Amino acid sequence: MEKKRIVKDYDKLPEEVINQVKLEYPYGFAENLVSFVNAKGEKVSALPFDTDDVYYLIRMTKQEAVQLIEDDDDYDEFGKLSEEFIEDQEEDEGDED
Known part of the structure; x- marks a missing residue:
């Protein structure tokens, strides 16, 4: 079975996908x-x-991509995802198992 292909704006994605x-x-x-x-x-x-189920193309320009990271508290001032966010996500995945 072929995967669904979805083109969507970043801010319209469900939080779990983001x-x-x-x-x-x-x-x-x-x-x-x-x-x-x-x-x-x-x-x-x-x-x-x-x-596993969907191939997303998340519409954004390069400027929007940079701005999203700058505005997102989960990334530090250097544009790197915080260890705290990564750990929280790993804990959440562990809770589901």
Whole structure:
């Protein structure tokens, strides 16, 4: 079975997906963006993110990617995901098992 492909804005993603994205990209998003042409023929940049069920392309420009990290308290002033956030996520995963 082929995975669902979803193109979505970062702020419209469920919180659990956003947390997974942060863990996948602990040093920020800007350097990991890809470009593609959307259905309207427009060139768009997005952050690829793969789960077991869905392949996401999370729409954002490089400027938005940088701003998201700057505004997010889970990242430090150098754009690195905090150890505290990583530990909290690992604890949450442990609770589910």
